Amino acid sequence: MEELREAVINGIDEHTEALNEISQEIWKNPELAFEEHSAHNVLTDFLEKSGFIVESQYKLKTAFRATYGECDTVPRKPHIVVICEYDALPSIGHACGHNLIAEVGIAAGLGIRDALAKSTENLGKLTILGTPAEEGGGGKIELIDQGVFDDVDVAMMAHPTPATYHKKPLLARSKLYIKYKGKASHAAGFPWEGVNALDAAVLCYQNISCLRQQFKPTWRVHGVIINGGVKPNIIPDITELEYSIRAPTDPERKILETKIISCIESAATATGCSVEYHTADKTYNAMIHNDTLCKLYEKNAISVGVEFTNDEEDKTIALGSSDMGNVSTVVPSIHPCFHMGTLAANHTRDFTTAAGAPEAQPFTLNQGKSLALTALDIYLQPKLLETIQADFEKDKKKLTIMV
Template identity: 35%
Template sequence: MPTLTAPEAVEAAVHHRRGDLVELSHSIHAEPELAFAEHRSCAKTQALAAEYGFEVAAAPGGLDTAFRAVYGSGPLVVGVCAEYDALPGLGHACGHNIIAASAVGAALALADVADELGLTVVLLGTPAEEAGGGKVLMLDAGVFDDITVSVMLHPGPLDIAAARSLALSQVAVRYEGREAHAAVAPFLGVNAVDAITVAQVAIGLLRQQMAPGQMAHGIVTDGGQATNVIPARAEMQYTMRANDAASLRELEARMADCFLAGAVATGCGHDVSETEPSYHELTPDRWMADTFRDEMRRMGREPVGADLEAALPLGSTDMGNVTQKMPGIHPIVGIDAGGASVHQPAFAEAAAGPSADRAVVEGAVMLARTVVRLAQTPAERDRVLELQQRRAS
């Protein structure tokens, strides 16, 4: 039999392990776990890597549901990110089971050619993407320091090679007033819920002047306990997004004035605190994204054009922080969810269906072949290695 080329070899390796990968995807999907509590999902994902010879280190960066599994010793260190957290009340409506299984598939396939291509393959279990910023915490702890490039994929309703995302920050806003009987002596009270009302009216008016890409959405998490008591405490949470970190900082400042307005108008004290690490915008590596687009077309997929890529921000992700530090990609691989999009119940159901299984296998193939092409293209290999050396110096 003729010897397979490296791209052919990784594709064959993924197909050879198809059963294991689909089983992993379905198993994670069947037992959804929330951010920082993905104990079963983490164990399942790293177990498959260990079975194929990866050296697994638990809890890198002090995160109990993270792991780092390594194979090979080449100078080109490739990080493959596996997410596996689910959404409250919706389960895997963002398809992170597909992310985990495709990441394992790509990592195992790349391990088969690691010696030939001078690779070190690092499969990273990255918890708490939906809330908590697991990758940000891992970056801060140095878990990514030795990695040259990072790759992962995400399921969605469309195929998007150079997917982008919005920068994000989230805050809790607390107002402190004074209780009073709502009928006997309301004038003795200071109504903390009124402060929320004023702030939300101010935010609603601000929306007309928000810059393109800026948005804000929030919920009231504490609005009083009894209707006959002027509430002395109230709390809300707000998420702010923008096209990039600079625009997000501008929005945060204007939102802070809206929060202050509630306090000034009612006489309440107030406190604003960040509830999770900020997410930066995705900045996909252009060469790697173009290569992944070629692989999509080779697989018979139809990725959206570059004009639509720029018009389709897909929420926010802590992978954006990773792409600010090193070359990386976060493409979207389409599944058939009957018109549903991520964070909808129908998408959760579709995330364990036939098109999701196809996304696991084809996604792993496309990620692995993209990395192989990077490793076999001298100019691009030298480029990413030089960038890594600059980061280290």
């Protein structure tokens, strides 16, 4: 046991330079959802050279699957998936630090690979899964739909944030696209001939803002006007908005969505505009943190020197949403958050800078070790999967009752 733990730690420590280079390469070339071609190539090239069986462009153009070891034996052995993300944000680059998520995934993969190789018996299978488009595109949802998680026992990843928590809430999220149609006219010469679609968009925004007083503290609704008209002297005939709607559970999200739709429709009535709206086809589920997995991860993280943030209030504030939430509804999963040297918030320019700084490296490598050691615990004690599965079934039942 101790020998294999050492193999994990050494397997990561021996590659600190290469791991840093990988995340630097991704950080310097930020690519948007489903366009992460350079990141995909950097990661798959490295994994091929590292002895993994690599399937490039796996199911999606910028997804990949890299495997090591075997699970379909008698008795069946555990199959563990470590997830990489590598998409960036428009205009602010790697402001969510997904270059570091990729690095954690590869680091964990190297550590696990070395432990599996060192073991005298077959311990099981490791998959490193490259999942594109977490920022809105829901790449993992497409991979789930294509059966990628069907034979998986456990999935894990780690995400950089200002603080370190083993289970920070991730909210269920839907997106609404709204389009108001009015009638264009000369804004000074013949304003009475027009129907102002910008007024409808502004009222919609304000209706939702007024409703905020009645929001539960855990609800989040935020939007932008993506088309607000063309010229001041033309009464806008078309305006468009995009909104995200988030709540801790799916049923609660649906209640909130109904309230938001009333705000949208009443703005149309007040201005005489017509309105069309639709939800995005991919809804993110709330994250179910598997209790047994979380405890294993916490123990291992502490053993390699990870310090968890001791802020009870902050612990309950949601990080946002992720398609990892959808993964957590099909296989037992964890999504710990880790401090990487900055107190700046995700999706800020300061966070982008920190995600590319050398200070982030020790924190990132420690997460790779924490995930790999957690996987090792499961490979060495496959009976743990029974408790992990029991937690999963219990959590799923709770969700069904709530629906």
